[in-house]
Amino acid sequence: MTILVSNKFILPAFSGLILHGRPGFETELEADFIYRSTTLAGTHSITERHEGLLITSCSIDAPISERSPLLLQHLQQWWPQWIFARQVSACFAFLPALNTQDRIQDLIQAIPSFLHVCDVVFESTDSNEGKSLSRLFKALEARLTDQLRQQGTLRASAPFRLHLVFRDGQTAWLGLSPADASSPWPMGIPRLKMPGGAPSRSTLKLDEALQWLREEDRIRLLKPGMKVVDLGAAPGGWTWQMVQRGMLVTAVDHGSMDKALMQSGMVEHVSADGFVYRPRKTVDWLLCDMVEQPRRIAQLLAQWLQQNHARCIIANLKLPMKRRWEEVQLCLDILHKAARSLPSAPVVRARQLYHDREEITIWVLPSRSEGS
Ligand SMILES: C[S@@+](CC[C@H](N)C(=O)[O-])C[C@H]1O[C@@H](n2cnc3c(N)ncnc32)[C@H](O)[C@@H]1O
Missing domain, CATH: 3.40.50.150 (Vaccinia Virus protein VP39)
Incomplete structure (x- = not known):
């Protein structure tokens, strides 16, 4: 199903949100989600809870054509307000059984051809299992972004960021976020090196x-x-x-x-x-x-x-x-x-x-x- 926003962008239908925070703080992340979602009429709940990762369902009280634009508008408004979420996107696909011989093909098929994104971020849970996916991400990233660029999905001027959130090598959620209301760093984690001369890790x-x-x-x-x-x-x-x-x-x-x-x-x-x-x-x-x-x-x-x-x-x-x-x-x-x-x-x-x-x-x- 596709939905038009302000006669300008075509959006997929969103099932809810993908929220990344600190492992051990899922209860606070959930409280944060419930607090934000009271400003969006509808029924909102948590459907999956992993280490530092919550998947939510958002069933919005609005005509179908207005639901995806409304959710994106709220993502924009909520972005500066989240306390326990470092990264947030709106989920438009769940892939529970990726073909491990050709994940790229499955991912490309799940990304609507009308979508334009400026960035693709590979994300996971903030756990050892999540970290173990980094080699897979490296292997997928160059090929997937090449293909998305060739087919015109990936273009610098697009206002959205595409999130590929892997629970493991076979399971992934696909999300979309406004590029100016989400983090450019996967899972909202900047890569910082401990500087040589600094007196403490703080x-x-x-x-x-x-x-x-x-x-x-x-x-x-x-x-x-x-x-x-x-x-x-x-x-x-x-x-x-x-x-x-x-x-x-x-x-x-x-x-x-x-x-x-x-x-x-x-x-x-x-x-x-x-x-x-x-x-x-x-x-x-x-x-x-x-x-x-x-x-x-x-x-x-x-x-x-x-x-x-x-x-x-x-x-x-x-x-x-x-x-x-x-x-x-x-x-x-x-x-x-x-x-x-x-x-x-x-x-x-x-x-x-x-x-x-x-x-x-x-x-x-x-x-x-x-x-x-
Ligand atoms: C977490 S450490 C600060 C680390 C520091 N930001 C750094 O980057 O190296 C907390 C510091 O607060 C100081 N502290 C705690 N209570 C204080 C107070 N009432 N007045 C001044 N310093 C205090 C402690 O002495 C301690 O050095």
Whole structure:
């Protein structure tokens, strides 16, 4: 069945969503899905649950011709809002018995010829079984993309991304996402290397948080000479990321900072309580990676916002063992209230990133209309 969107694109019929998140957080991912889906009239449920992967069914209350466009519109709207989903696509085919002698043929047949996509991503569960498929993906990728290019399916200007999500070598779901409302990285996982000089592996969390910024935001908000306060900075993985970008960091922690990093001359170490320290003048960035109750951190960030101590924030909230979804909602409530009370109305975002473990990343950024 094919469906027309705004007289412009032809879409397949979608059965539901394919959601990727962190293994062990499927309950939170499900809560996230249920929370989003209340804004789309219909019956929505989880049909399959794998490690870090949920398949949902979405039966939308709308005329048939409007269902696929509606779901894509909602994917667009929901994309910045997901907290526990790193990658999301709308499912249009399930292939339960791929011919292992010629998977390409089966895949090509399942991809409607009217579809135009700018990108093809191979995805799996975030598990050892998923990782074991990487050789198969390499073998399939070049041949499949060649064929899709030849038949005109793959073209740079197309607004959609095609997702091939394999549960194992024989089972796959096919999904579609708006290219500007999904991750270019398979399963939303950027490939980051541990940098040689960084003092701690935590550095990857901030690196990833910065990769998730829109390019225009990275350009306008990360500039050499900018002032940063890093609360809970030791030994300095986050501070190191900002120093690499030419920024000047006040690192607040009773713990000691990496010696080589201090020798850069770009870091001032203040041995103080991060809940008490405040800068004399507004700084460009507040970073916060203190291990503390999430709502205490959210309240601290809200104070910094309301007292105009920082223009931008990236922070980690360490999640409790139980009732994580509720705790995250409570923290976001605190932050949204603080943001709404300001004339500049900064944007609050939250997401569990690949390098986040029992935690989520928070961004608070000036709205786009505000100059850099
Ligand atoms: C997860 S580590 C931070 C790692 C750091 N972001 C990095 O990349 O190397 C948490 C740090 O928070 C610090 N911390 C915890 N409570 C604090 C407080 N109230 N004030 C200042 N630092 C605190 C700890 O001393 C510890 O160094």
